[in-house]
Amino acid sequence: MKKTVLKENNSCRMQCIAEENLEQEMDSQVEPFLKQVQICGWMEVAPEGGESQERDAASADSTSQKSENAPKDGVAQRKTAKTGGLYYELYPQETQKGTIVISYGFTESCLKYHELIYYFYLQGYQVAIMDHRGHGKSMREVEDHTIVHIGLFSRYVKDLHRFVKTVVKPMAKDLPLYLYAHSMGGCIGAFYLEQYPEDFAKAVLNAPMLGVNLGGVPSWAARVILKCSEAMERIVCSHRALLIRKSLFRTRPAAPKRAMIII
Secondary structure (H helix, E strand, O other): OOOOOOOOOOOOOOOOOOOHHHHHHHHHHHHHHHHHHOOOEEEEEEEOOOHHHHHHHHHHHHHHHHHHHOOOOEEEOOOOOOOEEEEEEEOOOOOOEEEEEOOOOOOOHHHHHHHHHHHHHOEEEEEEEOOOOOOOOOOOOOOOOOOOOOOOOOHHHHHHHHHHHHHHHHOOOOOOOEEEEOHHHHHHHHHHHHHOOOOOOOOEEOOOOOOOOOOOOOOHHHHHHHHHHHHHHHHHHHHHHHHHHHHHHHOOOOOOOOOOOOO
16 A cells, blocks of 8 residues: 655545534434435454454355344344444445445444545445444443453454455445544554555544554653653743844834923
8 A cells, every 4th residue: 555645735625514503414414314325234243263264254244144134023133232243334325436444433433423424425435334342333342331342452453354354345346445544443444454455445544543663762761751852842942932022122113202392
C-alpha cells in the first residue's frame, strides 16, 4: 500500500448536516434511508487456532450465514450478545466505486457511525461495519455486559480479517476495499495492515491508538525529556513575546506635543 499525504487545503466534496439540525435530520432523513438499504447479520467469532482451522471455520460460517436469520417455525432465529456471535451491518449498492470497511473505537458501536455511513454511501461507496467483541450487539467474553473486555487484543484483528474474508469480499465484487479506522479501531487496523497488506487498497487511520517508538529510551527518561522540552518552549515563547512587546514600544511614534493656552 502506497502512502499518500493529503493537502490540508483540499476542499471537501460532501455537504454535511448542520449541527443544529443533526438530530432532526437523522430521524427524518438519514435513518429511514439507511434502513431501506441496510442488511444486518451475525458472524461467528474467529477461532483461536491457526490459519487452517480458521479456513475450515470460515467455510462452515459462510454456508451457515444464509440461513442464520431465516425464520424457523415462524419465528426468526437471532443471535444476541448472550448467545454469541458478532453483529454486522452492510450497505450495498449496485453502482459502486468500492467498499469501505469501518473499524471503530473503544466502547463505540455501529449505531454511532450511521451519519458517516450515510455520507460514504452518497459518495458512491458500499459500507461494511462490524461490532467488535464486547461492543454493541456482539458477544461478550465476561458475564457483566457493561464491561468491555477481551482476553487477547489479537482476537480483534482475527475477527476483522474473518469479516473481510467471508462477508465483505463477496459483496465487493472484485472492486477495491478501503479501511476507515478510528482510535482503538486504528490500532486494530494497523495490526491488520501489517498482517494482511494486500486486502485494502487504501486506509485512513484517524487518531489511532498507537504508542510512540522511544528507540530504547526508558519511558521515565522520555517523560523527563518531554517535561523539559515543554518548559523550554514556554520560556522561549515568553521571551519572544517580551521582545515583540519591546520592539513595538520602540517603533511606536512619539505623540506630538500639545500646548494648552488658558485665557
